[in-house]
Amino acid sequence: MKHKTSPLNGDFGIMIEGVSRQDLLDPVFQREAFDLRTKHGGLLAVRGPELADTSPEELLTWSEVFGAVEYEGMTAREDKMVKGFPILRIGNIRDEEGNLKASLARVPQLRTDDDIRYNPETRRPVWHTDSTFREHPPIGSVFHCKQAPDEGGETLFADMRTAYTRLDSVTKAKLDGLEAVCSLAHHDKKINKYSPDYPILTPEQRAANPPNRVPVVLKHPVSGEPALYGLNSSTCAILPKGEDIAQDVLDIADLEGDEHESVQILRGLLPTITGPDYTVKWTWQPGDIVSWDNRCTIHSATGYEYEKYSREMWRLTLLDRAQATAAE
Numbered sequence: 001m002k003h004k005t006s007p008l009n010g011d012f013g014i015m016i017e018g019v020s021r022q023d024l025l026d027p028v029f030q031r032e033a034f035d036l037r038t039k040h041g042g043l044l045a046v047r048g049p050e051l052a053d054t055s056p057e058e059l060l061t062w063s064e065v066f067g068a069v070e071y072e073g074m075t076a077r078e079d080k081m082v083k084g085f086p087i088l089r090i091g092n093i094r095d096e097e098g099n100l101k102a103s104l105a106r107v108p109q110l111r112t113d114d115d116i117r118y119n120p121e122t123r124r125p126v127w128h129t130d131s132t133f134r135e136h137p138p139i140g141s142v143f144h145c146k147q148a149p150d151e152g153g154e155t156l157f158a159d160m161r162t163a164y165t166r167l168d169s170v171t172k173a174k175l176d177g178l179e180a181v182c183s184l185a186h187h188d189k190k191i192n193k194y195s196p197d198y199p200i201l202t203p204e205q206r207a208a209n210p211p212n213r214v215p216v217v218l219k220h221p222v223s224g225e226p227a228l229y230g231l232n233s234s235t236c237a238i239l240p241k242g243e244d245i246a247q248d249v250l251d252i253a254d255l256e257g258d259e260h261e262s263v264q265i266l267r268g269l270l271p272t273i274t275g276p277d278y279t280v281k282w283t284w285q286p287g288d289i290v291s292w293d294n295r296c297t298i299h300s301a302t303g304y305e306y307e308k309y310s311r312e313m314w315r316l317t318l319l320d321r322a323q324a325t326a327a328e
């Protein structure tokens with residue numbers, strides 16, 4: 001690679017600097033960037049003076065390097081999408097009438113870097129893997145910054161490959177045999193409990209969205225390396241592989257929003273695996289493009305002064321190419 005590269009935290013995460021818009025379209029650069037991301041635990045940032053002007057087409061081409069871009073949901077959220085593209089805006093920007101043009105979820109701002117570590121009392125930051133409740137969870141995302149707040153709005157990433165590697169062999173063997181039960185109904189009810197405007201699923205929707213099960217230790221299909229996997233707000237129980245979930249456990253999870261105590265086997269690790277040895281705090285500059293791999297990283301948003309600063313991010317979701325083809 002002829003560009004300057006800087007590791008972000010040991011062997012987790014890598015940044016390539018001096019990247020041009022043309023580089024994003026160059027197959028040789030693309031290949032090298034893909035390999036660098038794999039080697040560095042599934043987290044890659046590119047930065048360069050002209051990247052703030054990256055077009056939707058260029059971003060789409062760049063995203064296809066890392067997976068099959070998802071087009072579903074485009075029409076449902078049209079006002080929050082870059083017109084005509086599978087690109088979701090995230091942030092607090094509004095149109096002339098004052099309507100939000102981006103998907104906004106308010107979360108606390110980091111006060112100090114100590115706040116990066118998961119706090120079991122507040123259950124924040126909301127560290128997660130995206131959408132494991134889906135039958136084919138997305139394999140990653142590409143996130144591009146158009147406008148950044150002067151302070152805050154960082155995205156946090158944690159290294160689930162190292163998190164697994166550093167476990168003792170007894171814990172490893174125990175986790176290897178487990179599956180996370182991930183339910184959309186549970187996820188929505190949990191959010192609804194602290195944010196009552198958030199809708200919960202109707203009984204019909206619940207029936208149409210049964211929980212999805214994912215391994216708690218996922219072997220990465222490209223690198224072959226195992227990583228901890230499957231923890232987010234939809235994770236309602238953790239069970240031995242193949243063991244049925246009792247209907248009453250699922251009902252309590254979906255209808256009351258209460259997580260089964262078995263989830264603690266993963267959640268209990270969070271304070272350790274979101275400590276400084278495992279994490280990257282990415283502070284956005286306009287133009288930055290970060291690509292993360294959901295199969296070996298977890299991430300979290302952080303807040304900023306929502307009335308004072310503007311944040312505009314463009315997000316593409318990546319699917320496994322095999323599944324994306326099968327669905328066509």
Ligand SMILES: O=C(O)CCC(=O)C(=O)O
Binds near residue numbers: 302
């Ligand atoms: O806004 C952020 O920094 C991260 C949001 C997030 O979790 C996501 O896009 O999946």
Ligand SMILES: [Fe+2]
Binds near residue numbers: 130
């Ligand atoms: Fe996310």
